[in-house]
Amino acid sequence: MTSAAKKPKKVLIVGGGTAGWMAANLLAVHWRDVDISLLESSDIGIIGVGEGSTPHLKFFFDEVGIDESDWMPRCNATYKNGITFANWSLIPGFESYFHPFPAQTDDIFTVPAFFNNINARMQGYNTNAHPDPYFLETYITQQNLGPIPTENFPFGVAYGYHFDSGLLGQYLAEKAISRGVNRIFGTVTEVLMHPTGELASVRLDDDSLLSADFFIDCSGFKSLLLQGALKATYISFKENLFNNAAVVMPTPISEIIPPETKSTALSNGWAWKIPLTNRYGNGYVYSADYITPEQAETELRQHLGLLDNDVAARHLQMKVGRVEKHWEKNCVAIGLSQGFIEPLEATALALSFNTISGFIKSYEQGGYTNQFEDAFNKEINARFDGVRDYIVCHYKVNQRTDSEYWKDNAANTHLSETLNQILHFWYRGGDFAKNMYTNNLVGSYQPKSWACLLAGYGVFPPLRSDEKSTQFKSGQDMTQLADFIRRCGLNFKKHNELLIR
Ligand SMILES: Cc1cc2nc3c(=O)[nH]c(=O)nc-3n(C[C@H](O)[C@H](O)[C@H](O)COP(=O)(O)OP(=O)(O)OC[C@H]3O[C@@H](n4cnc5c(N)ncnc54)[C@H](O)[C@@H]3O)c2cc1C
Structure with missing residues (x-):
């Protein structure tokens, strides 16, 4: 059989939250010849939270060809350079730090100095090891500047957004419908299967049946199709992450x-x-x-x-965890139905985007068969687990002692092997970034993000008491570094000026 013969003719997306409408837009762009319908219930609402993103939301809009000037004002959106973490550490000087999105200038000019100084700080030398002075987007945030540089600034700057999730859903619905997606209202009361164990159709509350060749489960925490009908195994992260x-x-x-x-x-x-x-x-x-x-x-x-x-x-x-298989038989789950990691780094839409675009690629490459199902599931699991580890680390190294909650988090031993190794290489000192690369520990977050978190909480050994403690030469003049970042900052406008209201 040719691959064209196997391409699904009808796809049904169940669920009209952000995940469902993101999936609808991506499918409408990539599979123009496929009949795509989205079913949502007027009786069961969307979750209606989730207002921060990573740069992946920009990748999504770029892929579906939608301009910021169109969607941002419609969704009351603002730009996001990163996240300030305040009061997670009580160590003097480390009560707050900023986790920036990456800018090209960081890797080329300033992050090497950061790693150099934290390596020395791990040996007890009194260097400037707080992450804030080393990142361009930290500086522009302190100055209330937006992340769009002037045209003559030759370096890339990644950024995310803040937005009204209800308005974003409505906007994406409008776009998907204009691209030919068929919107259906109804509530699923039963899921019917083929004798092969594949999904066949869903029965609605008016007793009508909707059938399809392929199903996208975007039904939220209920996960009607994947966890409900197909009984996908759910792996809870409750022991790693306490918030619910x-x-x-x-x-x-x-x-x-x-x-x-x-x-x-x-x-x-x-x-x-x-x-x-x-x-x-x-x-x-x-x-x-x-x-x-x-x-x-x-x-x-x-x-x-x-x-x-x-x-x-x-x-x-909140139900925190993920399914074991995001794609099984003729169904893939996107959004809360596949899993959720608490929103500390605002990663849910990024994981949804990775899942739907990764699925489209894997399904096409496999000639519309399940050939790459296992590889795809492995890849998405690695992304979820990478995000989980990074978030668990915030709790593990918190420096608060004012409640049982914080003490229990710091004492938590339910850490993945990967996180244990990353912490080992941090506390051992040496070239942290190199150790992460050579030990295959770089996943959802780059070494500079891990270093930002660990240095940001002031997780360092005590300073040396001998006379050598002030003799370390970082090889980087901090005044020059600050001046370089300040001069880069001249290429950015005030955030308020970038917003169309
Ligand atoms: C506290 C909190 C904070 C969050 N913060 C962030 C954040 O900052 N950044 C981020 O990226 N994400 C965040 N998220 C996650 C984000 O809200 C979700 O990933 C996103 O909204 C997508 O949700 P969804 O579309 O999967 O599910 P939902 O919005 O729950 O949509 C489910 C859809 O399924 C439909 N449905 C359900 N049952 C049936 C049925 N029987 N028949 C027919 N239709 C049905 C509903 O009508 C609805 O349309 C947060 C989540 C929580 C809980």
């Missing part, structure tokens, strides 16, 4: 809109602050095993200075 709930509420936006997400550690979790053009989105991600939803809401209100209860709060539960 969130409480969310908005506050008014400030006049100067910061180009960053802020993550502040609270008593039993952390609070996000995400700037949109019309409001801040705030949420407290916590473990309901340590505090009640009421306590979490009160603490978030205090943190935000919302002393009255005028602003309504939304409470959410």
Whole structure:
């Protein structure tokens, strides 16, 4: 049989949240000759949170040919240079650090100096080992500059976005429909299978049947098709990551809109602050095993200075983990239905994008057979596990002792082999980046991101007490480095000026 003969004629996406509509747009762009329908329920809403992204959202928009000037104003979107982590460490000088998205200037000019200084700091020399002075996007964030350089700046700068997730869903729905995707409203009551064990159709609440050759499960935490009908095994990350709930509420936006997400550690979790053009989105991600939803809401209100209860709060539960196989038989799951890692690094949409675009490539390369199913599942699992390890590391090396929650996190021994090795190479000292590469430990995050996290929390041995402690020569004049970054910064505009409102 030729590959063309096997290409699915009909694809049904079940679920109209961000994952479903992202999948619809990508499929509509790549498989123009396929009949694509998206089913969503008017009775079951979308999760309606998830307002921060990594640079992958830009890759998505580039791939589907949508301009920032079109989608950003429609979704109250702002630019994101990275994330500030505040109060995760109480070590003097390390109470806060910034995790920037990468800029080309970092690798070429400034990150070598950072690694040089942290290597020396691991040997007890008193060098400048805080990550903030070494990254261009940290500097531009401190100056409230957006991440779009002038045309004559010859270096690439990666960035993400903040956006209203409800508006983004509506926008993506409109685009997908204009590209020929058929939108259907209805609630699935039953999933019917072929005798081969493949999915055949879904029955809706009006008793009609919708059949397809291939199914995309975007039904959220329920995972109706993959975990429900196909009984995919679910691997919980509960032992690695304790948070399982969130409480969310908005506050008014400030006049100067910061180009960053802020993550502040609270008593039993952390609070996000995400700037949109019309409001801040705030949420407290916590473990309901340590505090009640009421306590979490009160603490978030205090943190935000919302002393009255005028602003309504939304409470959410989170299921943290992933399926063992994201693609099985004639079904692939995208979004919460495939898994979710708590939102500390805002990675969910990036994982959704990787899954759908990786699936399209693997399915095409395999001539529309399941030839590359195993390799694809392995690749997506590695991405999920890489993100999980990076997030677990935040909790493992936290430097707080004010609650059982933080102490239990620091004492947690449920760490992957990869994370154990990364921590080993950090604490052992030496060339951290080289050790990560030679031991095959570079996955979802680059060594500079790991170093940023570990150095950002001030996880260093004590300084040497002998006279050599001040004699280390970093080979890099920090004043020159700061001046270089400042001069690069002259190529960027104020964030507020970049926003169309
Ligand atoms: C607290 C929290 C914070 C988050 N923060 C971020 C963040 O900063 N960045 C980020 O990238 N992600 C974040 N996420 C994740 C993000 O919200 C989701 O990945 C994203 O919204 C995609 O969700 P979804 O489309 O998979 O599911 P949903 O939005 O839940 O959509 C599910 C869809 O399935 C449909 N459905 C369900 N059952 C049926 C049925 N029986 N019949 C028919 N249709 C059905 C529903 O109608 C709905 O359309 C966060 C998540 C949480 C919980």
